[in-house]
Amino acid sequence: MSAVELTGVSKIFNKGAGNQVDALLDIDLSISTGEFVSLIGPSGCGKSTLLRLIANLIEPTDGSLIVNGKSPKQARLDQDYGMAFQQSGLFEWRSVAKNIELPLELKGWSAAKRRERALEMLELVKLTDFADHYPWQLSGGMQQRVAIARALAVHPALLLMDEPFGALDEMTREHMQSELLSICRKAGTTVVFVTHSIPEAVYLSNRVVVMSPRPGRITEVIDVEIKGDRSDSTRDDKAFFSGISAVRAALRGVELDSTARGIEDR
Amino acid sequence: MAEGDSAAIRNGTVRRRLRRAAMFVASLVLVAVLWELYKVVGPEAGGRLFGWNILPRSNDRAMPHVWEMLSRYGRPEIRSSDRKIWSVVLAGAWFSFRLALVGFVIGSLLGLGLSIVMARFRFVERGVLPYLIVSQTVPLIALAPLVVSWGGKLEIFGWEWPRWLSASVLGAFLAFFPVAVGALRGLRSAPAAAVELMESYAASWWQTLRKLRFPSAIPYIVPALKLAASSSVIGVVVAEISTGLKGGIGRLIIEYAREATGDPAKVFTAVFGAALLGLAMSGFVTLADIYMMRNRPKEAST
Numbered sequence: 001m002s003a004v005e006l007t008g009v010s011k012i013f014n015k016g017a018g019n020q021v022d023a024l025l026d027i028d029l030s031i032s033t034g035e036f037v038s039l040i041g042p043s044g045c046g047k048s049t050l051l052r053l054i055a056n057l058i059e060p061t062d063g064s065l066i067v068n069g070k071s072p073k074q075a076r077l078d079q080d081y082g083m084a085f086q087q088s089g090l091f092e093w094r095s096v097a098k099n100i101e102l103p104l105e106l107k108g109w110s111a112a113k114r115r116e117r118a119l120e121m122l123e124l125v126k127l128t129d130f131a132d133h134y135p136w137q138l139s140g141g142m143q144q145r146v147a148i149a150r151a152l153a154v155h156p157a158l159l160l161m162d163e164p165f166g167a168l169d170e171m172t173r174e175h176m177q178s179e180l181l182s183i184c185r186k187a188g189t190t191v192v193f194v195t196h197s198i199p200e201a202v203y204l205s206n207r208v209v210v211m212s213p214r215p216g217r218i219t220e221v222i223d224v225e226i227k228g229d230r231s232d233s234t235r236d237d238k239a240f241f242s243g244i245s246a247v248r249a250a251l252r253g254v255e256l257d258s259t260a261r262g263i264e265d266r
Numbered sequence: 267m268a269e270g271d272s273a274a275i276r277n278g279t280v281r282r283r284l285r286r287a288a289m290f291v292a293s294l295v296l297v298a299v300l301w302e303l304y305k306v307v308g309p310e311a312g313g314r315l316f317g318w319n320i321l322p323r324s325n326d327r328a329m330p331h332v333w334e335m336l337s338r339y340g341r342p343e344i345r346s347s348d349r350k351i352w353s354v355v356l357a358g359a360w361f362s363f364r365l366a367l368v369g370f371v372i373g374s375l376l377g378l379g380l381s382i383v384m385a386r387f388r389f390v391e392r393g394v395l396p397y398l399i400v401s402q403t404v405p406l407i408a409l410a411p412l413v414v415s416w417g418g419k420l421e422i423f424g425w426e427w428p429r430w431l432s433a434s435v436l437g438a439f440l441a442f443f444p445v446a447v448g449a450l451r452g453l454r455s456a457p458a459a460a461v462e463l464m465e466s467y468a469a470s471w472w473q474t475l476r477k478l479r480f481p482s483a484i485p486y487i488v489p490a491l492k493l494a495a496s497s498s499v500i501g502v503v504v505a506e507i508s509t510g511l512k513g514g515i516g517r518l519i520i521e522y523a524r525e526a527t528g529d530p531a532k533v534f535t536a537v538f539g540a541a542l543l544g545l546a547m548s549g550f551v552t553l554a555d556i557y558m559m560r561n562r563p564k565e566a567s568t
Contacts (some may be wrong), residue, residue, distance in 0.1 A: 055466055057462055057465055057466060076466060076468050077468045079467060079468065081466075083463065083466045085459055085463075087457075087459055089457070089459050089460055089463055091460070091477075091478070091481065091482075092562060092563060093481045093482075093484070093561055093562060094481075095561070102467070102477065103467050105477070106464075106467045106468070106469050106473055106477070134561055134562075134563075136562075136563040
């Protein structure tokens with residue numbers, strides 16, 4: 001079964017007006033359950049728009065989406081997905097545990113059940129000792145881990161992430177990538193991951209979707225052929241490097257017919 | 267990291283508060299010293315500076331000595347009574363404080379309610395906000411007799427409008443405005459990403475208000491409440507004076523001012539009483555501030 005199914009999806013902002021933007025044009029994409037898919041491309045290629053369409057934060061102009069076997073709206077109402085952004089977006093007036101409990105509160109869980117789940121999630125992201133701290137007492141990497149724990153708190157089948165590690169330093173970033181993979185492996189979560197970084201996309205993903213701007217569309221889908229579970233040694237693997245080369249080549253094609261920038265080569 | 271850090275932050279906060287208290291006392295002493303200094307150097311009968319008649323008279327009738335004012339507290343209010351003036355002023359301040367508190371609470375609740383409705387419906391904001399701004403330009407003195415006469419005619423299920431409530435209503439009239447405007451800005455201050463996050467949780471408008479918009483408005487609401495607290499005091503004191511309500515500090519100021527020729531220090535005792543009242547009100551809000559902001563990053567607290 002596929003977790004996300006997009007057929008002929010288009011999103012046009014300000015349609016018919018002078019400032020019309022073809023954010024996405026005729027997107028077909030099928031993501032199977034348990035798969036890790038990255039969206040990569042220059043700024044303005046519509047990768048965040050695609051993520052927001054799946055999340056039902058915006059409606060498509062054209063085409064059909066199926067998320068978790070239902071309409072995106074139903075999937076949102078059922079909280080079938082969790083979301084994490086570049087900014088952790090934690091509420092500064094809530095303790096770490098209370099932040100993680102937020103989606104559960106909105107679902108009407110009892111206080112005891114919420115607390116139990118929050119502690120379980122904190123264990124998952126290795127922040128058990130910080131349950132009663134406040135976000136501003138944590139480092140950026142720790143805050144991002146809390147945000148991921150919050151996104152996973154409802155045990156969603158699908159995780160949508162928009163450059164979640166973009167604001168972190170390289171060391172923390174690599175560490176977080178490994179942690180994310182092991183968390184998702186344990187829970188069998190499907191992940192759609194927007195990134196600017198080629199190595200990040202290749203290290204994390206089963207497939208890398210390369211996109212190009214004006215109008216936003218998919219130019220190439222690259223299968224990453226890394227065998228077995230990924231670990232730190234994967235970063236020295238031949239398959240890792242060939243994956244990077246393939247994505248880079250695909251992006252170069254994109255760069256040639258557009259002046260867009262914004263891809264990190266690290 | 268955090269254990270030591272929060273202890274250090276708490277330590278720093280205590281030290282900062284102590285320093286502030288010391289500064290407050292020092293500023294009182296400084297004002298007293300300047301007052302006496304002017305009495306020494308200033309012209310007895312007032313004077314001109316650069317052709318303007320602006321130098322105040324420094325004689326004992328216009329500017330009594332600081333010790334004269336302080337010792338006045340220990341003497342009886344009027345010759346025929348043994349009630350000391352400090353207890354009269356204190357009772358008056360307490361009376362006005364209660365009125366101001368009622369006005370402050372009514373005004374703040376009204377302001378908050380208005381801000382929520384305005385944040386919810388743009389057309390309400392467009393329709394109502396201009397009137398709110400205009401309302402604050404109406405002179406309180408003109409409004410006070412009106413409110414008293416309206417209130418006097420009110421009777422709801424046998425409950426009669428008490429006279430003092432008119433003063434509280436005028437306090438509320440001044441207090442609601444900063445709260446309505448401040449809270450409206452605060453309710454709008456939640457970052458778009460956070461609003462989107464709540465949307466992704468399929469949260470209702472009401473849930474978003476309670477869990478996101480209201481908490482992010484607190485840093486805007488707290489200073490607005492401070493303003494509302496002092497405004498409610500002004501409203502009540504002015505209302506007491508202009509409606510002739512007995513028992514409060516405003517009435518004492520008017521009465522004592524009439525005796526200024528014979529007993530110049532007397533009116534100052536009531537003026538300081540009013541200042542004390544204002545301090546008590548803002549102290550009350552500061553306590554609420556400390557409580558509401560206790561878990562926020564310390565740079566953000568006011």
